[in-house]
Amino acid sequence: MIRHLLVAASVWCVVTGVAAAQAHPDLSGFWELTYQDSQHVPRAQLSPRVTRPVIEAQAKKDFKAVRWCNVLGMPAIMASPRPLDIRQTDRLVVIAAEINATTRYIYLSRTEHIGKDIFDPTTNGDSIGRWDGETLVVDTIGFDPDKGMTAIPGGGFRTASSHLVERYRLLNNGSTLSVTFTWTDPAVYRTPHLYEFRYTRLPRDYEARLPLNCDPFDEGRTAFLTARP
Amino acid sequence: MTRVLTSICFIAFAAAVAAQSTTAVHRSYDTAFLGPVLPDPVLQHAKETFVLFGCAYCHGLDLVSRGEATDLMHSALVGRDENGSRIGPLLRMGIPQTAKLSPMPQFSDLSDHQINDLVRWIHYARQQGRYRELTTGPVKTGDAAAGKSYFDRACSSCHKVDGDLSGIDRKYDAAALRAAMLEPKQERHHTIVENIGADDVANVVSYLRRGRASASNRPTVTTVSTSFANVAKTGDPNGDGLARWAPFTSLAPQVFEPGKGSDTHRLEGGWVRLDTTGSGSFGGLTSSFARAVLTPAGAARVKPQRDPDDVDPDNKPHKAGEPYIVTQGRCGVGGPGVIEPNSAAFFIVPSRDEVLLVREGPGGRHIYTDGRDHPPLSRIVPSGAGHSTATWEGDDLLVDTIGLAEGAVTAGGWRTPETHVAERYHVAEDGMHLRITFTWTDPKIYARPHSYSFDFERVPADGYAFENWCDSGDPLQRQSVVPPEQLK
Numbered sequence: 001m002i003r004h005l006l007v008a009a010s011v012w013c014v015v016t017g018v019a020a021a022q023a024h025p026d027l028s029g030f031w032e033l034t035y036q037d038s039q040h041v042p043r044a045q046l047s048p049r050v051t052r053p054v055i056e057a058q059a060k061k062d063f064k065a066v067r068w069c070n071v072l073g074m075p076a077i078m079a080s081p082r083p084l085d086i087r088q089t090d091r092l093v094v095i096a097a098e099i100n101a102t103t104r105y106i107y108l109s110r111t112e113h114i115g116k117d118i119f120d121p122t123t124n125g126d127s128i129g130r131w132d133g134e135t136l137v138v139d140t141i142g143f144d145p146d147k148g149m150t151a152i153p154g155g156g157f158r159t160a161s162s163h164l165v166e167r168y169r170l171l172n173n174g175s176t177l178s179v180t181f182t183w184t185d186p187a188v189y190r191t192p193h194l195y196e197f198r199y200t201r202l203p204r205d206y207e208a209r210l211p212l213n214c215d216p217f218d219e220g221r222t223a224f225l226t227a228r229p
Numbered sequence: 230m231t232r233v234l235t236s237i238c239f240i241a242f243a244a245a246v247a248a249q250s251t252t253a254v255h256r257s258y259d260t261a262f263l264g265p266v267l268p269d270p271v272l273q274h275a276k277e278t279f280v281l282f283g284c285a286y287c288h289g290l291d292l293v294s295r296g297e298a299t300d301l302m303h304s305a306l307v308g309r310d311e312n313g314s315r316i317g318p319l320l321r322m323g324i325p326q327t328a329k330l331s332p333m334p335q336f337s338d339l340s341d342h343q344i345n346d347l348v349r350w351i352h353y354a355r356q357q358g359r360y361r362e363l364t365t366g367p368v369k370t371g372d373a374a375a376g377k378s379y380f381d382r383a384c385s386s387c388h389k390v391d392g393d394l395s396g397i398d399r400k401y402d403a404a405a406l407r408a409a410m411l412e413p414k415q416e417r418h419h420t421i422v423e424n425i426g427a428d429d430v431a432n433v434v435s436y437l438r439r440g441r442a443s444a445s446n447r448p449t450v451t452t453v454s455t456s457f458a459n460v461a462k463t464g465d466p467n468g469d470g471l472a473r474w475a476p477f478t479s480l481a482p483q484v485f486e487p488g489k490g491s492d493t494h495r496l497e498g499g500w501v502r503l504d505t506t507g508s509g510s511f512g513g514l515t516s517s518f519a520r521a522v523l524t525p526a527g528a529a530r531v532k533p534q535r536d537p538d539d540v541d542p543d544n545k546p547h548k549a550g551e552p553y554i555v556t557q558g559r560c561g562v563g564g565p566g567v568i569e570p571n572s573a574a575f576f577i578v579p580s581r582d583e584v585l586l587v588r589e590g591p592g593g594r595h596i597y598t599d600g601r602d603h604p605p606l607s608r609i610v611p612s613g614a615g616h617s618t619a620t621w622e623g624d625d626l627l628v629d630t631i632g633l634a635e636g637a638v639t640a641g642g643w644r645t646p647e648t649h650v651a652e653r654y655h656v657a658e659d660g661m662h663l664r665i666t667f668t669w670t671d672p673k674i675y676a677r678p679h680s681y682s683f684d685f686e687r688v689p690a691d692g693y694a695f696e697n698w699c700d701s702g703d704p705l706q707r708q709s710v711v712p713p714e715q716l717k
Binding site for chain 2: 069071085089091096102105109114120147172175205207210217
């Protein structure tokens with residue numbers, strides 16, 4: 001009898017343990033960046049190699065991406081002026097924006113990055129995620145150094161050697177999403193560059209809007225972009 | 230039985246009303262002067278005590294003082310009083326006559342209980358009066374820095390602007406924020422309401438709404454280009470490196486309703502259309518579909534369509550290898566701009582309220598599964614994806630879509646924003662094959678429902694999304710070595 005009870009208790013512990021392990025916070029929803037909570041980005045400690053000419057050269061690439069409506073990629077997508085649609089399953093977290101930035105795929109189903117020998121760098125890189133308690137920790141490498149908008153808030157830019165770690169946490173009873181970004185890149189930063197963005201959960205009846213249009217042949221737009229600051 | 234209970238309840242209610250009326254009628258003093266009976270009997274008693282001891286005669290029932298009596302509404306001493314700590318001794322000692330004020334008699338025989346009653350009414354009336362006083366009229370523009378100073382001193386022990394007050398400027402406009410801050414029902418704020426000045430109120434409101442104020446000074450973002458233009462224009466990612474975004478409409482932050490995360494669903498995952506039945510040719514497959522049967526009115530709407538991005542051909546054959554310029558090469562926001570997936574893989578991401586369909590480019594198709602209805606057509610901007618809602622039937626997802634931009638439909642069909650298209654997403658028993666069946670209905674267009682299906686293969690579990698790259702600035706993107714249709 002006692003043996004049966006112990007077995008039953010063990011099974012119960014395993015079952016509840018598994019259930020608890022699977023009961024991660026659900027990040028799914030529409031999230032809008034809140035300006036006042038996200039503007040305090042510290043100035044990055046740039047490597048001495050990141051000289052003014054280097055910055056200007058990179059800015060020219062970014063200008064081209066904006067001018068020609070290229071997909072923007074990370075980290076611009078996370079600063080989208082429109083809400084982000086974040087959807088989560090047990091194996092995947094997807095972040096879709098209403099701007100011309102490629103949808104982000106964060107794979108929870110694998111623990112290692114796609115090998116460099118087969119992965120073609122992209123503007124979003126290769127992201128894998130894991131749960132650390134209530135926090136989703138996302139690790140990203142494999143960025144394309146030339147495509148899209150490479151500028152990183154606070155200074156610096158993404159390169160092929162950039163490594164980004166994001167931590168997603170729900171705050172305020174799930175109405176706020178905190179994402180901390182930590183960029184490390186020996187080619188750009190002297191010390192890890194860390195900042196936080198906060199997003200507000202939009203009402204559940206929010207209706208996604210048509211994406212912001214980007215027309216590279218719009219003359220007015222072109223004139224605006226090419227005018228002197 | 231129900232009728233008996235209802236009768237008993239009615240009788241009890243009537244008796245209660247009668248008792249209330251009797252109490253009011255038998256008061257021995259001027260009830261018109263006292264005003265309506267307060268719901269709180271303790272407070273009502275305090276109010277009556279304030280009148281009975283003659284306080285209201287000089288100081289006014291609502292603390293609007295008469296003659297030379299101290300203005301209890303604005304007295305600093307009353308503001309500093311805590312549960313009679315200052316008012317009590319003063320009542321017992323009285324105030325001698327001064328050059329400016331009449332004397333106040335000693336009330337040395339007041340019991341502690343009576344003093345408590347008087348003090349209770351004085352604070353209540355002061356809070357009510359000052360709330361009205363401070364919340365009347367437009368909100369002045371205050372000094373946010375001074376507001377921060379006040380906030381740090383008086384509010385920060387309980388509140389944090391980046392904590393519980395995060396997003397409060399989105400929840401309230403200035404007047405509502407001011408009213409919420411001073412609302413006397415919030416017991417914790419009583420001391421503030423009784424002591425804060427009008428300038429401090431304006432300053433704190435300005436401080437709490439500083440994000441809104443600065444946002445309103447920024448240009449409104451109308452296109453993504455202006456969003457990132459400052460970075461591009463300044464060339465300095467250190468400086469104005471952050472995007473400028475317009476504040477969203479004043480939506481209150483939503484409280485998350487805890488629920489279980491997503492279920493692992495058979496639909497979830499990547500799918501790719503191989504069209505083996507069409508021998509790898511999309512045209513080959515669709516030519517096997519039953520042609521749409523249109524109404525005369527529907528047939529009259531059908532017109533040839535041309536890709537708006539196509540350019541006029543130069544109408545002469547080129548040498549082998551010499552490219553034709555066939556499109557403008559326009560890149561913009563792509564995404565599932567059409568409801569029928571093409572050869573690119575797409576991914577189905579089911580969640581609690583929505584099924585999101587995404588591809589290897591920007592955007593996504595949002596299919597709402599939270600029970601909402603379509604909005605009126607007048608509120609839908611017609612597009613290639615329209616507005617989609619869905620329900621689950623077992624493992625099948627049943628999608629209904631309206632609001633599609635007018636245009637052609639596979640196999641001779643036509644659509645307008647009013648047209649409904651129903652989609653059934655069904656995964657085969659082996660879990661590796663997906664069939665989407667489209668059924669178009671519109672009494673103005675179709676004589677009978679127009680239906681066909683596409684089949685998809687599951688992307689391997691270790692597969693991952695690529696990135697669909699597009700660069701309008703790349704001249705090669707405009708070219709094709711395949712001659713335009715009219716030159717073939």
